[in-house]
Amino acid sequence: MAGRSTEKALNFKGSSKRLLSTLSPERPLMIFALTLTAIGVTLNVLGPRILGNATNLIFAGVAGKDTAQFAGETRAQVLADPHVPAAIRSVLGSVDFTPGVGLDFGAIGRTLGTVALIYTFSSLMLAFQGRITTSLVQRAVYRMRRDAQAKLSRLPLSYFDGQPRGEILSRVTNDMDNLSQTLQQTLSQIALSLMTIVGVLTMMFTISWELALLALVTIPVSVWLAARIGKRAQPQFVKQWGTTGRLNGHIEEQYTGHTLVKVFGRQQDAIAEFDEQNETLYHASFKAQFISGCIQPAMMFLGNVNYVFVAVVGALKVTTGSLSIGDVQAFIQYSRSFNQPVTQVASMSNLLQSAVASAERVFALLDAPEQAPDDTHAPTVDQVRGHVEFEDVSFRYKPDVPLIQDLSLSVKPGQTVAIVGPTGAGKTTLVNLLMRFYEIDEGRITLDGVDIAKMTREDLRSRTGMVLQDAWLFGGTIADNIAYGVPSATREQIVRAAQATHVDRFVRTLPDGYETVLDDEASSVSAGERQLITIARAFLAEPAILILDEATSSVDTRTEVLIQRAMNSLRQGRTSFVIAHRLSTIRDADLILVMEDGRIVEQGTHDQLLDVGGAYARLYEAQFAQAVAEVE
Template identity: 85%
Template sequence: MSNAPEDSRPSGGTGPQEAKADGVERVVPQRGPGPAPGSRRGPGAFMAGQSTEKALDFKGSSKRLLATMSPERPLMLFALFLTAIGVTLNVLGPKILGNATNQILAGVAGEKTKAFAGLSRAQVLSSPRLPAGVRDMLNGVDFIPGIGMDFDAIGRTLGLVALIYFCSAIVLASQGRITTSLVQRAVYRMRQDAQAKLARLPLSYFDGQPRGEILSRVTNDMDNLSQTLQQTLSQIAMSLMTIVGVLTMMFYISWELALLALVTIPLSVVLAARIGKKAQPEFVKQWGTTGRLNGHIEEQYTGHTLVKVFGRQQEAIDEFDAQNETLYQASFRAQFISGCIQPAMMFIGNLNYVFIAVVGALKVASGSLSLGDVQAFVQYSRSFTQPVTQVASMSNLLQSAVASAERVYALLDAPEQSPDEVDAPTVEQVRGQVEFENVSFRYKAETPLIQDLSLSVKPGQTVAIVGPTGAGKTTLVNLLMRFYEIDEGRITLDGVDIARMTREDLRSRTGMVLQDAWLFGGTIAENIAYGVPNASIERIVAAAQATHVDRFVRTLPEGYDTVLDDEASSVSAGERQLITIARAFLAEPAILILDEATSSVDTRTEVLIQRAMNSLREGRTSFVIAHRLSTIRDADLILVMEQGRIVEQGTHESLLESQGAYSRLYEAQFASAVAEVD
């Protein structure tokens, strides 16, 4: 759909949804992964992985994101409470398991000291018959001389450990479910807000934004936000609490070993950051190359017929091979460098493990620490490095999530069209009297387009609008539909200023058939009945017969139940246009706008369409924009526009007799037609 002259409108186009406007020129904040000038568009833009950009205002956007999730605050607090319980249980597990080890060791020590049965532990340890090395080792063991394994006590301890870990799993699973619920609810509301916002945005916003950029904000950025928050919210909370809990237990068991374990943490963080910093540019290159490769594939696939016609298969293959090789190299480097983080962390963790094991063994041998405590400490040291690394790695994901949220908020904050009046007037029975009174309009403040235009159209008249590209033809009907608001003057419908009418009321009285035929995924009958959802099949068939759609629908295996995809590839371009005309016919509008409605059909079909349009226009005010002057000879009034002004108006015969702009257009068009025939 082209809603403005090609030389006066920003590019971008509109989607199938209804676009509305207030006509005010605004600068919409744009940022993020929009396509670079000259770059190919294709699925690569959506398959390039997560956003790697960082938020412009991380702090402010983070606060706003938290505010967006504020309705879920009770769930968030409950999830944090469950996280604290689950982490606490996990942290207690190794310590209690260490007690089981101590009980086993005490049983072994009791068996080995049967010769001292009847004596107390203190008497055994002070006995000169006990070797000094054994005395030091048993000094940290709480045993009873002569008493062996207490399997009941060991079983109860192991059962308690199993119960603790089971309860922790249940609690953390519940926490994960709650976190999933609150994240999805928040993103669900954001999707609703974005959809509602799109309906309130002016057409100028869609004209100033690439279509892929808008789609990316409401799809890719929403998905990235959802997935990243899902991964990071519970993981960061759990990791931070685990760090605090594990560190507390480590210092509780042995402050010397705890300090030794902390020595390697800065090294782990610095190493992970260094490797991540080197890997990130490679990932950016990988994703960029992926986008270009996918764009090339899409381009060659959609244009495969022309590629074969011009014999360019080998060049296409060569370009694919070159880009594929570039992607291979970039992917290999990115994956290899990032893959080095885990081995490096494992190496540092193993060094840490060796230090703790050696020092812990010495402490056990000296009797200053029990074997169970050393075992628990080793487990804590193992589980301490992992959450630290996770918190460091989550920072990039959080940056990505906040950046996506920022882009969505930029859409939600975009200036909206002016609201309709509360007590807006309406026209009960539309006759079709349209008046343009001293109308002026410009897309850009510094570039006037329509100036002081006045026009009177009587009810039932057919008004044809012709002129060179960029003259303002489509702009004129866009102003009538209030896709844009005029700068000066007014437009009236049956004496009522359309600026005071609600947009819905105005547009419900108007039918449009555009040059670009838009059909949605659904049956042919559903597409025809788009403007009248409750229309009976009899009315649908009648409209199809009047517009010559029925003749080709009957040839399809499923008839009116034939399902069209979003590109309607199962029917030709001319047939798509016929379906859109049938859609307008069924709606029975009071005012009809035809914007190059027959440009996609052949000459024979065009004659049929003209006959259908003649019956459709009966009793209705019609505006017809046409480049083929042969199609508007019978118009009641022909307007010739140049540079936003009406330079001539009259009937076909009178304008030809005047030998003015229309005559020159007519002669030039038919002279070129004769030249083509010759």
Template identity: 70%
Template sequence: MSVPGRQAGPGGRPGPNGPGAPGPGANGPGANGAAGANGAGERATPKRGPGPAAAVRGPAAFMGGRSTEKALDFRGSSRRLFGTLRPERGLLILVLLLAAGSVGLSVLGPKILGRATDLIFAGVIGRQLPAGVSKDQAVAGLRQQGHGTLADMIRSMHVVPGRGIDFTRVGQVLLLVVLIYAVSSLLALIQGRLTTAIVQRTVFRLREQTQAKLARLPLRYFDRQPRGEILSRVTNDIDNLAQSMQQTFAQIVTSLLMIVGVLAVMFAISWLLALIALVTVPVSVFLTAAIGKRAQPRFIAQWATTGQLNGHIEEMYTGHSLVKTFGRQEEAAATFQEHNGKLFESGFRAQFISGLIQPAMMFIGNVNYVFVAVVGAVRVASGAISLGDVQAFIQYSRQFSQPLTTVASMANLLQSGVASAERVFALLDADEQEPDPVTSERPAEVRGRVEFQNVSFRYDPETPLIDDLSLSVQPGQTVAIVGPTGAGKTTLVNLLMRFYEVTGGRITLDGVDIATMSREELRSRTGMVLQDAWLFGGTIAENIAYGASAGSPELDGTTAAVSHERIVEAARATHVDRFVRTLPDGYDTVLDEEGTGVSAGEKQLLTIARAFLAEPAILILDEATSSVDTRTEVLIQRAMNSLRQGRTSFVIAHRLSTIRDADLILVMEHGQIVEQGTHHELLSAGGAYARLYSAQFAQAVAELN
């Protein structure tokens, strides 16, 4: 039987904790701290719609999983990604100003350095000219000697015949260049520090939004998604997004400003050489766009396959016992190899294709360099431009092609980051559960009277599960719900907990429609003990105290608001104290998420103690003894009897011997209550309950024979 927290996963393997097991939240543990129901109860499996990454799962689908992920709107996702930076507008403006200052100074450097080259060259030429003549006389003399080209060159230079290199002025120019570059580096350093703060704060907010979104998602979302896929979006994709933004944001801003600044100075030096340099821009843009268009689908496939691989690993890890029991290690390894191979192929192709951009841009830059050097040399020889300006222009041509190459080489990071952003945004855009009413109601006094009034419900709109069900449970009553698998037993309590909303009728708690109550208020009055005992990493005392600390944002320190005496009292009442005292560290014994060190029955007793400490008005026990031995079952039954005292209790059980003392037994078939009464009344009636009871008794006899 499928129960909350033990969903029958696709492929027929029960998920150990269900989609919503670990962690607090709307769909996690209830107010009593027990493992949250996952809503997979006794029902026909709903159609698994195309969620953000719907995929075939489970050991039964080892070789058949295929992603349904499709590339979303790349441009729209990019704009939305940049929109997440809006809260950092002030710092962004400061970063832009710092970047402009740093780039502006670095652009000035080659121009000033060209002045030093002119001084050195003029000194070398001036020393070779006769002293005592003017520059015009020297030029005229050279022309008379037939050296017209040299005369044109000297005419455009600041040459003093007979004077050598002015090292004082050269030193001043070099010192100024060093100072300019130092200030530019300092501004760049501050800009990098602020950029890091902007990116990390943005990712911090995105993680907060994702966590809050997970708490608002309905249980059907988790029913349809592999847990590894969800974890991949929350961890891998957000981490990749943070890394991509960190490595690209500052460089893109700096590169774009560098292109504008360098281009302006290049036109100021020589419009002809600037036009030659500009010829490479459209070629670079065309190549970058063409290569990027081919690479983007590969990045989409890479991160979708990463989610599939994580989902498979998570399933095989949590179900490793079953995998080994049924000898499916080879199939599991084959599926891992298949997913790993797809990830290798998509990742390799994405990086290889996008990696073609940088060498292509370097080739274009080198071609541009050759043209600038040749044309510049001709212009220097004609006296149209100084040697220092040509030297500066060659540096500028490098500076101009470098940011183009940098932006192009970051295309793989940008595309990978946007691909991850698409997946995160798909999670953030998923349909949420219906919000609580603005002004929620609450019973004046919670006594535990529960009524189902003409309740209807269906997972699939075309397939009704519960239809026109009515039921009245008085305060303090113990109601047992029995029936075959798929009858709707667990669905009934899921509706009571508002893990799913009714499609017709209403459910009331002490006369108040639970749809008008906040989920937090409703669940704070309810305790759940499930078949799968959920424990978190912490001490035994913290795990028990979790029931009284429900709603706390942190698990650490959950015992702070609960006295040790109350914890021990709850443990004694539920037969936990007897085995805890045999442990070396007692209540300070640290458990991991798997509950290593305690048996399955002891884990179950711990969850019952947790519910006992919460003191709920309504108690739900869902197959709490189905997976333990007879002796432990007796202890659990005693603990549950203590827990049920004075509380309205709903007990779901396949072992009919465990519910003989229930005040009311409901027999469900196909979403309907076909019989109700006490144990003896239903046996005397000879109906469905009697057939179920006889079948179990006959099975027990057959097993003994």
């Protein structure tokens, strides 16, 4: 039903591991990037400690100036002097000062210069690391796109029949883009944050293990809180991307059929369905972003609580002389530096969950059952004559719903076989089985005595040409469309095919002739002219077997005559299968098959079947009566 999410979260942990495994081909670059990150983080965490030394130098200079009356005495003598208040002695006890000596600007300058160099070099390392990470992420996503494209070519037709086109497009575009952006944003940042946590924690323990333990108190709470929030957000991200795919499918469907939507006055229904799915997407996206967005403020609150505890306890330690002011300053900086990456890792969980939700959808596509691979030692037919046989063929789309049962048929080379019957009788299914778009359940189909199930699909389909009811043309010139099946065709061959199929007559009237550019819907030519171009395309390919599926069903009578002439030229010397509802178009067929419920109930020529007075005669009389009624 519209708007209802049919997606469910898969194995989050397993999907995350599989997503990371896509980066394994870039292992050398990853190691190099991690090395640069480690160097950059190491230098970065040294900065606060050295700045703390600069603070100590400044404080020592101030203390030395303030104890000028003790000039000539040692630091120990000053601290032992009973005239110095106990509180001041406690503070001075953590400072290495010289009585009577003021600020050492040279030492302070050298220290600050060292810090500047360290931070500069650290920034360069991290910038280079970011460049490498960008490269390896884009390579990984490139491979995933390539694998998805290759996968689509290996999927059976049944997969596409069961999936809206917009949904498939969403998986290979929206979900891929989301993966690319998320990995780009989070991969380097997570590595940087985790290494920063380790480096900062190490420096914190070297300064004061008591304060370090105090800073660690909030970590279990942070992890528990992030996990709880993330668990609630993940299903919403899955629903968000699933609904995005269905919404894309609806938009693609409505755009493709926008003319029919307007003709039948279904604009409001289409808008209502769009609004319903858009509303579902809005709520799923809102919940996903809001729930996951709660992680960062929660982490910031815990970080601020931790900061207060560290500042208070650190100040007490300064007053007791167990820590210098510079050490406390450095520790407070480390405390902030420690909480920041923890908050970043937690806040990035929403991006990671979104990425994993998209990854699950992409992996579902990549894991979809494929059609059976072709035999590497498959037989081939060097010179195809076009002798086709169906031997006791049975097929069903659904296991419990039979369609074609025990169908046998022999078509001689060069014959034209017309297939007629009511809708759902199995006419198109028959030619789909011949093209191996579906695999038969029982029996076999042979081409010149070779079982087509043992031939490669490419070899079989290269010997077959199809002209469908829907004339498919792509964006490009008319010449390009005609030569689609034979890219190496010369202009002379293209023109010859166009002349034989009555395409040349209307192409010559166009301003740019064969170089006329068609858009995706080929709106610059009529429906009949589009159909003639597809016939010219099949003519140029020179197939041994020709399939015409309702090729004249949507054109006017005059154009139908032209198409019939073009198809007659196309059928010369080829085994042809013609599916038609207009029985007047197949009167000259060598063999007419009448199908009902997946079985051939009658076969023969037009005159023979009329003489029998069976199913074909009833169909013919019904169409004749309809034509008379339309005239009257």
